[in-house]
Amino acid sequence: MRRLLLPFLICFLIFWLFGGAWWYAKEHETKNSNIISELPIAPSFNFIDGSFHISLKENVSFVKSSYDPFIQEKFNTELLRLSDYLTEKPNKNLLLTGKYTSEETNSSVFGNLGIARAEALKSRLIRL
Numbered sequence: 001m002r003r004l005l006l007p008f009l010i011c012f013l014i015f016w017l018f019g020g021a022w023w024y025a026k027e028h029e030t031k032n033s034n035i036i037s038e039l040p041i042a043p044s045f046n047f048i049d050g051s052f053h054i055s056l057k058e059n060v061s062f063v064k065s066s067y068d069p070f071i072q073e074k075f076n077t078e079l080l081r082l083s084d085y086l087t088e089k090p091n092k093n094l095l096l097t098g099k100y101t102s103e104e105t106n107s108s109v110f111g112n113l114g115i116a117r118a119e120a121l122k123s124r125l126i127r128l
Helices: 001-035 075-089 111-127
Strands: 047-048 051-055 062-064
Touching: 047 075, 051 075, 075 111
Parallel strands: none
Antiparallel strands: 047 051
16 A cells, blocks of 8 residues: 555646646636737727827727726827827817727726726826
């Protein structure tokens, strides 16, 4: 019986090591696929008010079920221009609409994920 115990423990430890590594890799693969699959909310960003206009092919994107915006550098500079414009024109209003799909879950304090996304972008504009 003692002669079989050591090989059994070695096999069990090897199985545990490789099984744990496989499970860990599978969990991280799922998380990474959620990060990679950014949701295309809108195809482009357009803001026009008289002679002032911003037209970009890019737009704000979000990771699935997240309300933290992913903003590219070029889009960020245009947001800064928009912020300056709105600061100069205090009588102007900007309507932000946040969207989400039915497959996403809401982990924010807001009633739905769209409101959370719009509020996140609003706070970014206010900080600028």
